[in-house]
Amino acid sequence: MSPEQTSLAFRANSVCALEDSALRAAMKQATDTFGTKRADAFAPVADLEALRDRASAIRDDVLANLPMYVDRFVASATRAGAVVHRAEDAATAREIVRTILADRGARRIVKGKSMVSEEVDLNSHLEAAGMEVVETDLGEYIIQMEGETPSHIIVPAIHKNRRQVGRLFADRLGVPYSDDPQALTKIARKALREKFLSADAGISGANFAATDTGSLVLVTNEGNGRMVTTVPPLHVAILSVEKMLPSLADLPAFLRLLPRSATGQTITSYVSVITGPRKPGDATGAKELHIVLLDNGRTEILAGESRDILKCIRCGACMNVCPVYRTVGGHAYGWTYPGPMGIILTTLLTGMKKSHPLVDASTLCGACVDVCPVRVPLVDLILGLRKRKVREGFADPRERRGMEAFGKAAAKPALFALGQRLAGAFWPLVRALGGKDVAGRMPSPAKTPLRRRLP
C-alpha cells in the first residue's frame, strides 16, 4: 500500500485472478448469493424508491454542510465525555492512535472491523511500536493470520474456502483440522474470547456518527464490535469525516437500507449506539473514549467534481453486482476499497498517477447505480475520472490512436468492412502481440460479421 508505487497493477492482477479457478468459483458463489438475498430482503419494502430518495437527500445535506456537521459532532461528542482528535492524513491518524495507546501503556489491542483503519494501514504501525493487534471480526481474523488484506468490504475473507481456513487454523492454532464453518467459528470464538478479556484497549470503526448527540453507531453481526467497545477499559474509534448523520433520528432510514443492501438481512444482529464513555453510575462502556476523525483527502474531494462518492455508506452492493469485480475479486484492485465505489475512492485518495489503470475497470453497465441505496452516481463519476485520465495524459497513446482509427472507419462502410477483414486475417498476430495481457485473450472475430448476416 505504499503511495510511492508507480501505478496499480490492475491488468496484471486480473490476469492472475482469471487463472485462479478456486477464486472465481468463490467470487461467483458469494456475489450470486448476496445478489439474491439482497433482492429478497427488499421485496417486502414498500416505497423503496422513496426510502432511497430520503437517504440520498440526507447524505446530500451532510456533504453540502460537512464542516458545520463535523464541528457539531465534535461539540456533541465532547459534551458526552469523549475526546475527539482531528487527523489531516493517514500518518497523523496512525500517530494519534499510537500515542493514545502508548501513553496509557496499552500493549494488547483488540480490533473490530474498520475499513478506515485499513486505509491508513494502522495495524503495522502499532505492531512496529511493539503492540499486539488482534483482528476480531472472523473474516479479518482469518486474513490477518494469513497476512492478507480484505478482498471484500463486508466479508473480507470471501476469497478463501472452508478447507483453506481449516488448514490455517490447524497450523496456527494447533487445533484438529475441521472444514465445518460452525466448528471453525467455535474455535475462533474460544481463541478470541481470551483476547477480549485480557485486552488493554479496543479499536473500532463506526458506520455512522450522529451530530446532534455525538453518538457513534456500529452495525455488526458477530458481537465483536460490542466486545471491543464495552469490554476493554479504553476505546479508540477511528472514522472518516463523511460518516456524519445530522441526527440520531435519521438513523432508521439507514438501518433499513444498509443491512439489506450489504447482506440481505432486515437488520444486523447488533446495532450499537455509543454516546461517550462510561459515566458515574454506569456499568457499561469504556472508561475512556477517543474518537479519531480522519480527513485524508476528503475535504479536497468535497470541493471537486467527484464529491458524490462521499455519500457512500459502504454497503458493498455495487461490487456484488459489478461484472468486473465478480470476475476478478477484490485483491486485483490493489488497494483498500474494491469494486465501482473503490475505483472512484482509490483514484481520488491515492491520485491519478497511481490509480489510472483502475479507471478502466468498469463496463459502465450501470448495475451498480441500480442497487446503490443512497444513489451515488457511480457511472457518471467513473466517466468523469476517465475524462480526467485523458486530460492529465495517463491514457495509453495506442488506445487513442485506435479510437481515432475506429472513428474514421466507422464513418465509412467500405473502410469498416476492410478493417473487419484485416482484423480477421491478422487475429493470430494480434493475439500473439497481446501475450498474457487481456488483449491476448480476446475472442476471435466472427467469420461472417453481423452486418452481413442481417437481412
Next chain:
Amino acid sequence: MSDAEMERIFLENAATAAAGTHSVSDTGDLLAALGRVVAIDSPVFCPGMTELEKAAAALFPVRAADYAAAAVTVEEVFGAVAETGTIVCSSEGGRAVQAGLLPAHHVAIVRRERIFGTLDDLFAAIAFAPPTNVTLVTGPSRTADIELTLAIGVHGPEKLDIILV
C-alpha cells in the same frame, strides 16, 4: 397498529431472526417459562434490579456473581421493536449491556407495553438524550464469513430467548 397487532408482528419477526419467543401473561407464567428455557443448574447471571428480575432470580440455585462467568444471563430489557423483531438493551440505570453479550445464552424479558412499532418510534424516544450505550439485538450472534455459510454464536450468544410479559 393495535397493541395485539404489534405484538404479533414483533413475535413473528423475532422468530424469523432465529430468537426463541415466548408469550406469558403474569409473573407465575414467567417463572414457568424460565424453567423451560433455562437449564436450572447452569450458572445464571440475573441483575435483580426490577420486580420481574427479582422474581426470576429466586428461581435459580446457581447464581453467577459476574456475567463473564455465567452460562446464561436472564434480564429485563429496555424494550423491543416490532418492525424488526429486535430487543433493545440500554445502559440506563446502571445496567451492564455486555451482560447479554458474553454468556452463551441470553434470556430477555420484555414487557408488552415496551414494544415500539417501528425503528422511528424507538429513536424518537431515545434520540433526545441517549444513554451511554443502546444496543439493538436481533437474533443470536452470527457470521457468514466462511463461504457465506451461516454460523451462530461467534462472539455473542448462540441462543436468544425472548419472553414477552
